[in-house]
Amino acid sequence: MSSKPSSLFIIWVLIERDLRTLVKSPWILINRTVFFLIQLFVFAFLITKLASSLGFNYFAFYSVGAVVSTITSIAFIIGEDLFEEEEMGLLDYLLSLPFGHTLFVIGRALGGAVRGLIYVTPMMILVAYLDGYFSVVGVAGSLLVIFVLATGISGLSITLAMLIRNANRFDIMIALAELATVRVSAAIYPLVYMPKVLQPLATYSPVTSASDIVRAIFLPGYASEPYETVVLVLFVLIFFGLGSAFLFRKLEGGKFE
Amino acid sequence: MAMIQFKDVAKSFKDVYAVKGVTCDIEDQEIFGLLGPNGAGKTTLIMTMATVYNPTRGEVVVDGHSASAEPDKVKSLIGISFQDPKYDRILSAREILQWHGKVTGVEKGVREKRIDDVLTKFGLAGEAKKRTWMLSGGTKKKIENAKVFVQRPKIAVFDEPTAYLDVPSRLMVWDMIDELRDGGTTVVLATNMMDEADRMSDRVGIMSRGEMVQVGEPARLKGTLKGRDVIEMKLEAPFPELVGEVKHVEEVKEAHFEGDLLKIALSNGRELLPHMINLVTAKGGKVQSVNLKEPSLEDVFLHYTGTTLT
Numbered sequence: 001m002s003s004k005p006s007s008l009f010i011i012w013v014l015i016e017r018d019l020r021t022l023v024k025s026p027w028i029l030i031n032r033t034v035f036f037l038i039q040l041f042v043f044a045f046l047i048t049k050l051a052s053s054l055g056f057n058y059f060a061f062y063s064v065g066a067v068v069s070t071i072t073s074i075a076f077i078i079g080e081d082l083f084e085e086e087e088m089g090l091l092d093y094l095l096s097l098p099f100g101h102t103l104f105v106i107g108r109a110l111g112g113a114v115r116g117l118i119y120v121t122p123m124m125i126l127v128a129y130l131d132g133y134f135s136v137v138g139v140a141g142s143l144l145v146i147f148v149l150a151t152g153i154s155g156l157s158i159t160l161a162m163l164i165r166n167a168n169r170f171d172i173m174i175a176l177a178e179l180a181t182v183r184v185s186a187a188i189y190p191l192v193y194m195p196k197v198l199q200p201l202a203t204y205s206p207v208t209s210a211s212d213i214v215r216a217i218f219l220p221g222y223a224s225e226p227y228e229t230v231v232l233v234l235f236v237l238i239f240f241g242l243g244s245a246f247l248f249r250k251l252e253g254g255k256f257e
Numbered sequence: 258m259a260m261i262q263f264k265d266v267a268k269s270f271k272d273v274y275a276v277k278g279v280t281c282d283i284e285d286q287e288i289f290g291l292l293g294p295n296g297a298g299k300t301t302l303i304m305t306m307a308t309v310y311n312p313t314r315g316e317v318v319v320d321g322h323s324a325s326a327e328p329d330k331v332k333s334l335i336g337i338s339f340q341d342p343k344y345d346r347i348l349s350a351r352e353i354l355q356w357h358g359k360v361t362g363v364e365k366g367v368r369e370k371r372i373d374d375v376l377t378k379f380g381l382a383g384e385a386k387k388r389t390w391m392l393s394g395g396t397k398k399k400i401e402n403a404k405v406f407v408q409r410p411k412i413a414v415f416d417e418p419t420a421y422l423d424v425p426s427r428l429m430v431w432d433m434i435d436e437l438r439d440g441g442t443t444v445v446l447a448t449n450m451m452d453e454a455d456r457m458s459d460r461v462g463i464m465s466r467g468e469m470v471q472v473g474e475p476a477r478l479k480g481t482l483k484g485r486d487v488i489e490m491k492l493e494a495p496f497p498e499l500v501g502e503v504k505h506v507e508e509v510k511e512a513h514f515e516g517d518l519l520k521i522a523l524s525n526g527r528e529l530l531p532h533m534i535n536l537v538t539a540k541g542g543k544v545q546s547v548n549l550k551e552p553s554l555e556d557v558f559l560h561y562t563g564t565t566l567t
Contacts, residue, residue, distance in 0.1 A: 004329075004333045004362055005359075005360070005362045010360065013356070013359055013360045014360075016356070017345070017356055020345075020348060020352060020356070021345055021347055021348070024347045024348065024388070025347065088343070089339070089341060089343055090343050090344070090345070092304065092309060092339070092343065093337070093339060093343035093344070095309045096304070096307040096308075096309050096332065096335065096337050097332065097360050097361065098329055098332040098333040098360070098361060098362070099329065099332070099360075100328065100329055
């Protein structure tokens with residue numbers, strides 16, 4: 001009557017669980033959407049006026065960066081979920097189910113990314129419309145790019161959740177990580193206006209890479225370098241591996257009946 | 258062949274050993290009661306069997322598969338009902354059971370039918386769509402148990418399955434566990450409730466401080482407590498001369514009067530009861546009532562662990 005499910009099916013079921021919980025808490029979606037709209041139509045509008053002397057369209061630059069930074073913030077939530085699951089003992093249940101630890105990390109990271117994608121797809125379409133970009137294929141390609149970024153950010157978030165045991169320390173670290181990944185990047189301001197000491201870090205930030213690739217698709221006059229795609233892919237691979245490794249370490253080192 | 262074999266299984270977290278070299282077999286389709294106070298190592302042993310933890314030493318073999326070498330194979334055989342309900346409380350009972358059934362590979366048609374059956378049996382059909390955080394502790398526990406009844410795994414682990422439940426619900430859970438076993442499932446029942454272990458278990462294993470200190474059928478384990486049976490005979494009047502007569506019986510360890518009550522501590526009390534009554538009567542004692550007190554599983558536990566269940 002029961003059969004061993006395939007790996008793909010398990011990944012789908014793990015994603016489905018994250019989606020089910022998303023549907024049950026629409027206030028998060030509403031909150032983030034309102035925040036995004038305020039950022040776009042108030043903050044970006046004002047800064048665009050202030051920065052008009054710089055000679056470039058800051059609103060177009062920022063609108064793409066706002067979507068990328070929003071999905072980055074949302075992807076971090078999966079680590080918070082996992083930390084809470086660990087505290088509540090739910091992780092023991094999930095890991096007793098018929099799939100391996102690595103598959104679990106992949107499923108959860110993808111779940112976090114899919115959840116993020118559902119949040120930001122309407123935002124991405126709105127931004128494409130505001131920027132005057134109307135290619136369905138281009139928008140789909142952009143969504144794919146930010147999905148890859150969100151997968152890596154989810155992996156990073158899971159790694160932090162597995163690495164840190166103290167709840168307060170975890171909250172601080174997640175907030176700092178989110179701040180660093182978004183702010184030390186070219187998501188919401190151009191690299192040249194950043195402090196010199198941060199520029200090398202921001203150049204190789206996956207958030208910069210994703211922002212630049214989407215801008216290259218949406219906005220005329222923007223281009224992305226091939227290394228940025230490599231940065232993005234490496235980021236995902238590294239944090240899948242680390243998330244899985246630290247999950248194992250946490251289980252083997254930190255729990256006692 | 259045994260369904261589950263623990264071969265010198267030890268598990269440490271850093272330098273602290275939660276399980277210290279457990280060797281024990283659990284037979285196919287038996288209900289195995291796992292007893293032990295909090296911190297005895299029961300949960301760690303279960304989680305090692307479920308491959309969540311790797312043993313520091315030794316091996317767990319489940320249905321012929323090594324838990325370390327073939328964890329996915331082993332996990333697919335096991336379903337666990339945890340002591341504290343473990344599921345997403347933002348979801349409803351039906352959603353939780355659907356997801357659990359799906360992830361454990363129960364086919365859709367079968368899954369839905371089982372969910373309907375279990376929810377009806379537990380009287381939860383009307384609450385199946387409510388978010389579970391809104392439900393009572395007993396209802397949450399029923400949903401935790403229901404996961405395993407929907408899954409019907411080859412090996413079912415129940416950790417305190419009747420905690421928080423009222424008497425009718427307890428009896429229903431016991432019947433459902435019996436049915437599960439009759440359907441071919443091996444059951445590991447971790448419990449602190451001695452009446453539950455006594456009623457349900459074919460055999461029990463007693464754990465203390467990370468070790469399996471005794472394994473056997475409840476009746477046999479009780480029988481190992483020689484001299485712990487007590488016969489209490491209420492006589493018409495005290496008859497001190499009887500004490501000496503009674504003490505001549507080899508199995509009798511001690512005898513004395515408390516008022517008109519003759520108390521005899523002995524082994525094999527059940528078998529010797531008619532003989533003792535005849536002996537007292539033959540010597541002139543007029544017996545008004547008789548009571549036999551045999552060791553309980555709790556006495557067995559106390560004897561082997563030197564501690565009470567808390």
